[in-house]
Amino acid sequence: MRLSQIRTYTVRPERLDEWVAKWRTLVVPLRQQFGFEISGSWVDRERSEHIWVISYDGDDSFEEANARYWASPQREAVNLDPSQFLLDEQVRQVETVL
Numbered sequence: 001m002r003l004s005q006i007r008t009y010t011v012r013p014e015r016l017d018e019w020v021a022k023w024r025t026l027v028v029p030l031r032q033q034f035g036f037e038i039s040g041s042w043v044d045r046e047r048s049e050h051i052w053v054i055s056y057d058g059d060d061s062f063e064e065a066n067a068r069y070w071a072s073p074q075r076e077a078v079n080l081d082p083s084q085f086l087l088d089e090q091v092r093q094v095e096t097v098l
Contacts, residue, residue, distance in 0.1 A: 002057035003093065004039075010088040013048040019085040020050055026078045034069045062093075 011019045020043060028038050031054065041052040056062045069075055082089075 002055055002096065003062040004053055004055040004096065005062070006092045006094055007052050007054060008090040008092075009050045009082075009086050011048050011050055011085055012087060015085050016043065016045070016048050016050070022080055022085075023050070023052075026080055030074055030078060031069065033074070034072070035065060036069070 009019075020041075024041075031038060035056060035058050037055045037057075039053045039055060041050070043050055056065050058065055060068075
C-alpha cells in the first residue's frame with residue numbers, strides 16, 4: 001500500500017537556503033535510490049519552514065524502508081546531520097483519496 005508523509009521542518013533561518021540545497025542534492029537522490037518518491041517541496045520563508053511530501057510503495061512498510069535508508073552506508077556517507085539545520089520536525093502520515 002502506498003503511504004505518504006507530509007514533512008514540515010522548521011529550519012534555522014540563517015541556514016534555510018543551505019539546508020534546501022543540501023537536501024535537494026544529497027537527500028533526494030538517495031531517497032529515490034531506496035524506492036521513495038518525492039512529489040513536492042516548498043519553502044515558507046516567513047516561518048523558515050521546509051515542507052515536502054515523501055511516498056513509498058514497496059513490498060515492505062514505510063517504516064522498514066525508512067529504517068533501511070537511515071542505517072545504510074550510503075546515508076552515512078552523505079555526512080549531513082539534520083540537527084545542525086533543523087529546530088523542529090512535524091510528520092503527518094496521509095492517505096491518497098484522489
